[in-house]
Amino acid sequence: MTEFEMKLAQAKKAVGLGKLSRRDFIAFTMASGMTLAASQLMFAQAARAEAKKGGAFKVGCGHGQTTDSLDPATWSNGFTFHFGKSLFAAPLVQVDSKNVAQPHVAESFEPSADAQTWAFKIRKGVTFHDGRTLTPADVVATIQYHIGADSKSPAKSVLSSITEVKADGDNVIFKLKGGNADFPFLLTDYHLGMYPSKDGKIEWEKGIGAGPYVIKNFEPGVRIQAERNPNYFKDTWFDSVEMLALVDEAARTNAYLAGEVHYMNRANTKTIDMLKSAPNTELYNVSGFAHYTAPMHCDTKPFDDVNVRQAIKYAINREELVDKILNGYGSPGNDNPISESMKYSINPQPAYTYDPDKAKSLLKKAGLDGLKVDLSASDAAFAGGVDAALLMADQAKKAGIEINVIKEPNDSYWDNVWLKKPWCLCYWGGRPVADMFLSVSLAADAAWNDTNWKNPRFNELLIAARAELDEKKRADMYAECQQLIHDDGGQIVLMYNNFVGAVSTAIGHNQFNSDFDDDGGYMWERWWMA
Amino acid sequence: MHPVLKVVLQRLALGFLTLFAVSIIIFSTLSFLPGGYAQNILGQGATPETVAAFNHELGLDRPAPVRYIEWITNAVQGDFGNSYSGTTGNIKRSVSSVIGPRLYNTFFLAAMAAIIAVPVALLLGVLAALYRNSWFDRAVNSLTLTTIATPDFLIAYLLVFFLAVKLRWFSPLSTVSETTPFFEHIYKAILPAATMTLVIVAHMMRMTRASIINLLASPYIEMAQLKGMSKAQVILKHALPNAWAPIATVIAFNMAYLVVGVVITEVVFVYPGIGQLMVDSVSSRDMPIVQACALIFAATYILLNLLADVVAIATNPRLLHPK
Secondary structure: OOHHHHHHHHHHHHHHOOOOOHHHHHHHHHHOOOOHHHHHHHHHHHHHHOOOOOOEEEEEEOOOOOOOOOOHHHOOOOOOHHHHHHHOOOOOEEEOOOOOEEEOOEEEEEEOOOOOEEEEEEOOOOEOOOOOEOOHHHHHHHHHHHHOOOOOOOHHHHOOOEEEEEEEOOEEEEEEOOOOOOHHHHOOOOOOOOOOEEOOEEOOOOOOOOOOEEEEEEEOOOEEEEEEOOOOOOOOOOOEEEEEEOOOHHHHHHHHHOOOOOEEOOOOHHHHHHHHOOOOEEEEEEEEEEEEEEEEOOOOOOOOOHHHHHHHHHOOOHHHHHHHHOOOOEEEOOOOOOOOOOOOOOOOOOOOOOOHHHHHHHHHHOOOOOEEEEEEEOOOOOOOHHHHHHHHHHHHHOOOEEEEEEEOOOOOHHHHOOOOOOEEOEEEOOOOOHHHHHHHHOOOOOOOOOOOOOOHHHHHHHHHHHHOOOHHHHHHHHHHHHHHHHHHOOEEEEEEEEEEEEEEOOEEOOOOOOOOHHHHOOHHHHOEEO | OOHHHHHHHHHHHHHHHHHHHHHHHHHHHHHHOOOOHHHHHHHHHOOHHHHHHHHHHHOOOOOHHHHHHHHHHHHHOOOOOEOHHHOOOOOOOEHHHHHHHHHHHHHHHHHHHHHHHHHHHHHHHHHHHHOOOOHHHHHHHHHHHHHHHOOHHHHHHHHHHHHHHHOOOOOOOOOOOOOOOHHHHHHHHHHHHHHHHHHHHHHHHHHHHHHHHHHOOOHHHHHHHHHOOOHHHHHHHHHHHHHHHHHHHHHHHHHHHHHHOOHHHHHHHOOOOHHHHHHHHHHHOOHHHHHHHHHHHHHHHHHHHHHHHHHHHHOOHHHHOOO
């Protein structure tokens, strides 16, 4: 580092801390030969770089309903998602921007040699918003609330591998059905913020958690307002935060453009250029783990023949889908549901490109001249679902495959179509680790195995890899799993969609999480007012 | 018995019967809908056992007639039950506590729009009749027809774009709450109220104009003109009093629309009114809320129509003093 670079680094740091004014900083940089524009840009970047306390952060959220409640067993949309992530409740474990599980309310965690028993050491001196101290008993009660026999929590299926949870001194011990090297990730689920308990039952009614913000006002379907928890056990930056349920896309965009909110999620990619050109705006564009799929039931004619499945995979032009459905804000899938930014991800070969001739020859191999299939589609599966299905039908025509698109009602799509119709459209949100994803969506006995795919080798590998603590062996096993899904599975991964939004340059942040939207749900405690 | 009182009592009794029928229709329609509250909340997490646990907790595992009878018995006593979203836990979320603030917001907005729209519509209608076939008449007609023919969301977006985003006179969000002060509430409700005014003025204005013009051919109007009365006096003193009945009907109809038909305006401006609540509740199958909203909507129509009929009778001496 030259002397100038060192001085510049010091000056930037001083700016970040608010100790050096814009005028002084620019005088310094210009004296060393930089242009005014360059100095100003550098100042703006430096000023945002250092986290500092203060400010009122306002968010326009694309979800939120009047039926939203503080009951963690009812959280199911992108608004309530935040409650347990980092708004008012604090989970045992968080995911960092490099997709590593970091202890949070837990101070540390330790597996047994077979990864079947996990000990979580609970951080001392964590208090709830009403002053009560968070104890291992509260942790046990919170987990029990979700896994108990009469639980109605969506997290029940996520935690189905837990056979016992108990407090042991400062620790909470989890016993599992089988070994799971990734178990801490299961505890990052957004339903699992910790609640205070009394006699083994949690008290969620008042929305008291141990998280970074204390709820001041919650109006379901309208807004939630919260103030900084002065006793939070980590740093948090905003003085107060507010999230508005702005479900209407245009209303959300207008609110952002008029400066009513600092950040809006779920921007419409069709009108993204308007947001891009708005003043003081940074595009939030993160390629995540979430993807749009078209699951085929591998036990139903004609999809029970692997040649037919592959023929359909070659008959779809995914590049075109990305261009037209996502307006380029995404990437084409290669029938591997493990996103490339995830650990253990491979890119299975041969990649499925649009190849009608190959599709035709595969159909011939299956003893078919042509194919006529129904595809159930709806915008409930993902935005633009019906358009995507029609586009697929058009593409597949060239391969001699006639896709009859059936437009299903949005209401009850998940009850009556998904898992029931032999071929439909679906959406998968991210899971931070491969095992979690494969176990819920592709394992033979998974409730959400939406392809009815029961490949013995895959299921064998899945269980073995889950308990494997040797990284190299584990990576090999997951690579083989992905190849099997790619070659033999019924899951067509059409495309990975990016999380797209707009964030004001008044907000400072570090690298975004890619597992979920809104910086993985951790923006409340990770972002700051620059 | 006074004829007006008699009509009112008859109509109220009929109104109750209508409300009863509405409640049965809504209840059965909702049970025909696929899915349920539990499936909706659980989404992809809806395994048979979690759905069963959920339904048991809400009492939805009992047969529909039993649930209906239980609900209607409580409802006639003024207890509309709890929202499904607030049945669990120690703090219940009663239907009235959910609907109350939103109903107030809706009435507030409807009243604001009506206070602007009704006088404007009447004035324009009378003026258009007075100067019929003039450039003024034509301008008013084409302007109001344009606003009624434009979808309400487009009007809303245009207002937001120009007045909120470009000029920044108003906020694009009308997110009022119970703690919003009265005048701030008015300020925040201006854009949605303006949208609704633009949508309903044409209907009322044209009815006013048409009913007045209709009467202008009558012999008694001719008589008044021959007496040498000015045009304005003829219309205000002789035509308008006889035109009140159809005008009142149209006004009542539009007022009802202001209460029950504004869900799109609410969504665009994020105004927490009852329309949005009902749509949310239908899509999440939150039965008690839907029932209560439907009853409120039905009651609004019944009462406003009753009011229109009373006005019609009160302004028509022949109906007021039948032989």
